[in-house]
Amino acid sequence: MSRPVDAAANAALFIADPAHQETHDRLVWGMRQHRDKAVAAIPEWERLRDLASKLKEHTLTHLDRYLEQFEANATKRGAQVHWARDAAEHNEIVAQIFLDRGARRIVKSKSMLQEECGMMPYLAGRGLEVVESDLGERIQQLDHEGPSHIFVPAIHKLRTDVAALFAKNLGTDPDDSEPHHLAEAMRQNARPKFLRADAGMTGANFAVAETGGFVVCTNEGNADIGATLPKLHVASVGIEKLVPRARDLGVFVRLLARSGLGSAMTQYTSHFHGPKPGGELHIVLVDNTRSARLGSPEFWEVLKCIRCGACMNTCPVYRRSGGLAYGATYSGPIGVILDPGFDHRKYGELPFHSTLCGSCTEVCPVKIDVSGQIAKWRRVIASEGLMAPGESIGMKALGATLAHPATFHAAEAIGLAAIAHLPRAVVDNPLNPWTKHREMPTPPAETFRSWHERNRGGA
Amino acid sequence: MTARETILATVRANLPKPAVSMPEVPTSTDHSGTEGGVGWRRSLDDLGEVHDFPDEGESPVPYFRRHLDAMGGRSFEVADAAAARAKVAELFPDAKVVCSAADEVPGTRRIADVVDPHDLADVDVGIVRSRLGVAEAGAVWLSGTDLVVDALGVLAQHLVVLLDPSAVVPTLHDAYGARLDLASSPYGVFMAGPSATADIEGVVIYGAQGARTMTILLLAADATGEI
Numbered sequence: 001m002s003r004p005v006d007a008a009a010n011a012a013l014f015i016a017d018p019a020h021q022e023t024h025d026r027l028v029w030g031m032r033q034h035r036d037k038a039v040a041a042i043p044e045w046e047r048l049r050d051l052a053s054k055l056k057e058h059t060l061t062h063l064d065r066y067l068e069q070f071e072a073n074a075t076k077r078g079a080q081v082h083w084a085r086d087a088a089e090h091n092e093i094v095a096q097i098f099l100d101r102g103a104r105r106i107v108k109s110k111s112m113l114q115e116e117c118g119m120m121p122y123l124a125g126r127g128l129e130v131v132e133s134d135l136g137e138r139i140q141q142l143d144h145e146g147p148s149h150i151f152v153p154a155i156h157k158l159r160t161d162v163a164a165l166f167a168k169n170l171g172t173d174p175d176d177s178e179p180h181h182l183a184e185a186m187r188q189n190a191r192p193k194f195l196r197a198d199a200g201m202t203g204a205n206f207a208v209a210e211t212g213g214f215v216v217c218t219n220e221g222n223a224d225i226g227a228t229l230p231k232l233h234v235a236s237v238g239i240e241k242l243v244p245r246a247r248d249l250g251v252f253v254r255l256l257a258r259s260g261l262g263s264a265m266t267q268y269t270s271h272f273h274g275p276k277p278g279g280e281l282h283i284v285l286v287d288n289t290r291s292a293r294l295g296s297p298e299f300w301e302v303l304k305c306i307r308c309g310a311c312m313n314t315c316p317v318y319r320r321s322g323g324l325a326y327g328a329t330y331s332g333p334i335g336v337i338l339d340p341g342f343d344h345r346k347y348g349e350l351p352f353h354s355t356l357c358g359s360c361t362e363v364c365p366v367k368i369d370v371s372g373q374i375a376k377w378r379r380v381i382a383s384e385g386l387m388a389p390g391e392s393i394g395m396k397a398l399g400a401t402l403a404h405p406a407t408f409h410a411a412e413a414i415g416l417a418a419i420a421h422l423p424r425a426v427v428d429n430p431l432n433p434w435t436k437h438r439e440m441p442t443p444p445a446e447t448f449r450s451w452h453e454r455n456r457g458g459a
Numbered sequence: 460m461t462a463r464e465t466i467l468a469t470v471r472a473n474l475p476k477p478a479v480s481m482p483e484v485p486t487s488t489d490h491s492g493t494e495g496g497v498g499w500r501r502s503l504d505d506l507g508e509v510h511d512f513p514d515e516g517e518s519p520v521p522y523f524r525r526h527l528d529a530m531g532g533r534s535f536e537v538a539d540a541a542a543a544r545a546k547v548a549e550l551f552p553d554a555k556v557v558c559s560a561a562d563e564v565p566g567t568r569r570i571a572d573v574v575d576p577h578d579l580a581d582v583d584v585g586i587v588r589s590r591l592g593v594a595e596a597g598a599v600w601l602s603g604t605d606l607v608v609d610a611l612g613v614l615a616q617h618l619v620v621l622l623d624p625s626a627v628v629p630t631l632h633d634a635y636g637a638r639l640d641l642a643s644s645p646y647g648v649f650m651a652g653p654s655a656t657a658d659i660e661g662v663v664i665y666g667a668q669g670a671r672t673m674t675i676l677l678l679a680a681d682a683t684g685e686i
């Protein structure tokens with residue numbers, strides 16, 4: 001049994017360093033602002049969100065048919081389709097494909113699914129050399145960390161962190177933290193690895209049932225280099241990535257990069273339909289809890305997610321705590337509602353790592369009620385007795401108080417008096433983390449109820 | 460049961476109810492209004508960004524060029540093939556290996572002579588003709604048929620793309636809805652500007668892994684075949 005993630009404690013570590021925290025907040029909020037500009041240029045934006053949501057809902061409520069259709073068409077194109085029930089099965093299938101063909105050196109582009117499956121350490125254990133080719137992901141690989149953001153995995157790092165890391169691993173000048181120089185050093189380092197790779201790996205942003213192909217979106221073009229150079233290409237595809245038809249891509253591609261980074265499209269939107277002449281294309285369709293979630297009337301809508309990152313960029317908690325605080329593959333609001341589905345106990349605190357401000361729901365391009373899902377997860381975690389002790393004591397007292405109007409009214413009056421008159425040491429105690437970074441509000445002279453009874457009583 | 464059978468059976472048993480019907484998805488840019496379409500000018504008085512969205516029947520090329528600039532690319536109008544060759548020579552005076560998949564600008568190496576994609580590692584400038592541009596993102600479609608060797612688009616240090624101005628459509632709905640046969644070759648890519656990254660402190664850097672620069676030469680094609 002894995003230990004529960006203490007996101008608050010992790011966040012405290014990140015926040016303790018103002019340089020990292022402030023830069024992270026500024027950069028991530030900047031992406032949200034870029035998103036707003038891009039969205040403002042699309043007058044039919046709300047209609048697109050609605051279409052995307054309906055398309056996903058249609059696909060998910062007919063998913064068996066679309067999976068079979070995709071498999072049939074992909075096979076017709078010459079791709080080999082594999083099915084994996086869980087992470088272990090996925091990793092085993094992938095390793096076997098490489099080992100059977102004598103492929104030892106693999107370049108991969110970023111795939112959240114492969115992160116989710118813990119694929120990298122597994123393949124390393126099978127004697128395979130797998131190199132991340134996305135710059136941010138490679139930075140994280142060199143630093144032995146997971147991605148902290150869905151599409152900018154090293155956004156929590158400062159340029160000086162990257163300079164130190166590259167100096168240690170690539171032999172660059174530790175005092176040169178100019179981002180252009182660092183990116184160039186990585187380009188020079190990655191190119192030979194691409195050229196000698198035996199196989200390329202990608203994920204997929206969308207899989208098209210009608211055509212039997214899939215789409216990979218990157219800004220660096222690294223997926224394209226990895227997939228067009230070696231003869232062997234292996235792609236991991238979550239079963240929720242299906243879209244029915246080519247025309248549906250118009251809706252999703254228009255939404256994806258605008259929602260995340262604020263650009264009209266990713267620089268590369270790459271389509272793969274069958275193997276290259278003389279090559280092999282393997283598609284591993286992965287379940288890993290998805291089919292179970294589909295059966296949950298409360299939580300199936302999370303499967304609509306297209307991994308754009310918009311909810312992370314807008315989240316006041318994510319922006320300040322950094323993605324690594326979540327201790328999970330997926331961070332930010334989408335992580336809060338995805339991670340407990342993998343492990344209630346380990347990720348039980350994450351749904352409380354939110355202010356429920358609702359901003360994530362507003363920006364979601366496929367209209368997932370993210371904040372509503374967070375609230376629902378809180379209920380699940382609380383009912384299973386998995387809340388952190390500090391939270392559960394307070395919540396139980398609150399629940400008992402709210403359940404009885406008379407007690408609530410008495411408590412209201414006592415509360416106001418307490419804030420006004422109690423010594424600071426009593427209000428400002430470890431069971432009340434609210435006051436850690438805030439002052440308590442100035443209490444009003446009387447409660448609204450007593451004012452109402454005095455002035456509007458009997459009306 | 461095999462994994463395939465287990466997954467399909469679980470999915471089937473767990474399909475959410477009620478089933479949601481397929482919505483109607485646009486297959487072309489619809490100029491009829493915010494409710495139904497794109498770029499409805501009357502609703503956009505406050506939105507400077509969309510003021511030049513092409514009206515029905517208007518050329519989307521200026522819109523294409525502006526968006527290409529925003530994505531870090533650049534474009535030039537050239538009168539004929541000779542002007543295209545001169546432009547390439549002017550832009551890349553130091554290029555040693557110019558590998559071309561476009562008849563108008565032959566370069567120093569014909570792509571038809573390249574057998575192994577690894578042989579493209581030394582290419583300074585790659586040249587290819589696109590048969591479809593998408594104005595809203597400054598993007599060009601390059602299929603395996605256009606590139607001949609797929610890796611040409613991403614291994615060349617610099618990429619030059621010839622594009623017929625009449626092959627530019629306003630939005631992705633036009634491209635995915637009607638113009639493209641996605642599966643006509645195993646590989647096809649929309650490129651919108653050069654390779655880019657913002658992975659280090661959000662600083663936008665061009666030339667991350669693929670092409671360092673992306674130049675579009677607007678040059679009418681003699682004949683535009685099927686895409």
